[in-house]
Amino acid sequence: MEMMKAGRLGAKKLIVFDLDGTLAPSKGKIDAETAGLLARLLAVRKVAVIGGGKYSLFRSQLAEAFARIPKPLLPRLFLFPTTSTAFYRYDKGWKNIYKLALSKRERARIKKAFREVFREAGYRGPEKVYGKTIEDRGTQVTFSALGQEVVARLGKRGFKMKDEWRKKYAPLKIKMAKLLARRLPGLEVRAAGYTSIDVTKKGIDKAYGIRQIEKYLRIPARDMAFVGDALFPGGNDYAARRTGADCVAVRGPADTKSIIKKILTGAGAEDMMSSRQAHAGISQQLSRNKDDRGRGRAKHRGFHAHGTRAALPGDDRNRLRTPAR
Numbered sequence: 001m002e003m004m005k006a007g008r009l010g011a012k013k014l015i016v017f018d019l020d021g022t023l024a025p026s027k028g029k030i031d032a033e034t035a036g037l038l039a040r041l042l043a044v045r046k047v048a049v050i051g052g053g054k055y056s057l058f059r060s061q062l063a064e065a066f067a068r069i070p071k072p073l074l075p076r077l078f079l080f081p082t083t084s085t086a087f088y089r090y091d092k093g094w095k096n097i098y099k100l101a102l103s104k105r106e107r108a109r110i111k112k113a114f115r116e117v118f119r120e121a122g123y124r125g126p127e128k129v130y131g132k133t134i135e136d137r138g139t140q141v142t143f144s145a146l147g148q149e150v151v152a153r154l155g156k157r158g159f160k161m162k163d164e165w166r167k168k169y170a171p172l173k174i175k176m177a178k179l180l181a182r183r184l185p186g187l188e189v190r191a192a193g194y195t196s197i198d199v200t201k202k203g204i205d206k207a208y209g210i211r212q213i214e215k216y217l218r219i220p221a222r223d224m225a226f227v228g229d230a231l232f233p234g235g236n237d238y239a240a241r242r243t244g245a246d247c248v249a250v251r252g253p254a255d256t257k258s259i260i261k262k263i264l265t266g267a268g269a270e271d272m273m274s275s276r277q278a279h280a281g282i283s284q285q286l287s288r289n290k291d292d293r294g295r296g297r298a299k300h301r302g303f304h305a306h307g308t309r310a311a312l313p314g315d316d317r318n319r320l321r322t323p324a325r
């Protein structure tokens with residue numbers, strides 16, 4: 001996990017989270033603690049969630065959060081399912097703002113290309129699968145090696161199976177994604193998630209999502225922090241790094257929880273600082289926060305002045321490793 005000072009994160013207007021592998025286990029539900037932290041975060045910051053799953057899956061993965069977030073805060077939460085090919089926001093109920101649907105012809109072409117590529121690569125799926133292996137999500141067609149429902153039906157065991165598949169087949173999956181891209185030149189093909197390949201309209205990735213957030217919410221990327229588990233080269237969050245948003249690499253939901261706690265602490269400190277009513281009893285704590293914030297800003301300046309970024313732990317990972325979503 002990249003260490004980032006509370007002050008730097010606390011200054012962001014909007015926090016963008018990847019969903020699978022960041023807020024929740026891949027295709028799984030967020031836990032009660034994350035849900036509670038998200039509800040608290042929404043009280044002080046706007047939050048966007050971008051992930052590969054379709055909208056209905058998003059709703060079920062985030063169900064625990066919806067149960068906890070007070071209704072007046074829901075308009076501060078923005079959902080970008082299917083890799084931000086769709087955008088939903090709350091305004092007296094969840095409303096779809098845009099949707100980049102693939103045409104019927106495109107979707108048929110994609111499914112045919114998948115079948116051809118499986119033959120060419122000599123790929124035979126496992127004998128038992130859980131739900132569809134090629135799912136037409138309207139805005140995205142997704143191949144999931146073990147079937148869409150594997151985690152929904154088997155829970156932790158399903159997640160373990162996905163992890164095992166990933167370890168065994170990552171290079172083959174990347175090869176198949178390349179073959180597929182050759183057959184679908186007008187479309188975007190991504191080896192995503194543990195066991196998935198996604199196809200969408202061209203130019204769709206996490207950077208596209210961040211640009212849509214800029215456009216619809218009028219918040220510049222530099223005022224956003226992006227939190228994701230696949231910010232390494234080849235990972236499906238990597239594109240976020242070229243947007244100007246500060247990127248925070250995490251290894252999984254546990255790291256994400258610490259990041260949210262850090263933001264909450266930072267935001268709390270800011271509120272205290274601005275109140276000018278801090279009495280002597282907490283002045284020591286305040287000055288410690290102040291130091292942190294100063295260092296955070298210095299690091300922030302360096303980040304932009306040198307046109308570089310802070311080192312991310314994933315940079316030395318095997319590039320063939322399948323990006324976790």
Ligand SMILES: [Mg+2]
Pocket residue numbers: 018019020021022228229230324325
């Ligand atoms: Mg992820």
